[in-house]
Amino acid sequence: MNEDLDQHSAVLADVVARLRRAMRRSARVRLPGSALSVAQLELLSTIEENPGARPGELARLLRLAPNSVSTLANSLAASGMVRRAADPRDARGAVFELTPEASVEVHSWRDGNTAALAGALAGLSENDQRAVTAALPALTRLVATLDAQTEAAG
Numbered sequence: 143m144n145e146d147l148d149q150h151s152a153v154l155a156d157v158v159a160r161l162r163r164a165m166r167r168s169a170r171v172r173l174p175g176s177a178l179s180v181a182q183l184e185l186l187s188t189i190e191e192n193p194g195a196r197p198g199e200l201a202r203l204l205r206l207a208p209n210s211v212s213t214l215a216n217s218l219a220a221s222g223m224v225r226r227a228a229d230p231r232d233a234r235g236a237v238f239e240l241t242p243e244a245s246v247e248v249h250s251w252r253d254g255n256t257a258a259l260a261g262a263l264a265g266l267s268e269n270d271q272r273a274v275t276a277a278l279p280a281l282t283r284l285v286a287t288l289d290a291q292t293e294a295a296g
Contacts, residue, residue, distance in 0.1 A: 165255060172254040176247065177221070183251045185214045186223065186244050194237050196229060205292065223247070 166180050178186075188203050189195065195203065201211040215238055218224045223244040229235035240248070263271055 165258070168258040169251060169254060172258060173251065176251075178223075178247060182214055182218055182223075183248065185211065186218065186240060186248045187252070189224065189238050190240055190245065190248050193239075194230070196235050196237055200238070218244070 169180055169183070176183075184204060185200065188200055192199065192203060197211055197215065198208055200215075201208040204211065215224060219226060219238075223241055224238045225241060226236045227239050229237050263274060266274070
């Protein structure tokens, strides 16, 4: 059984990696005028989902090194996509706030991802569509378990 689990884990890791690459390529095609990288869009999305998160918290949520988040945030601040604000919980700290332009970019990116996946799912057979839908709760739990393991190890 363990060998089967290892084999399935390897296949799942490969499929997830290929899905991420396909989603990144799709984002580039759907948003040709956007100067933002997928990494920048992911940071903006995380800021929107976690208002008031400090840079270290954003790094943890994105599983990135703090200096990587700082570099991304600095470039986004320079381009007018985020504003630095004093942390209301601790005046010594800072938080990032999205500008209205950044909010539009994030929503456009998310809507594009949803549309791309909806289109791809529509191209599958009904059996495959049902299989993907049925797998969503288990995949959601898998993400939560992986996040919990990462938190415990980190």
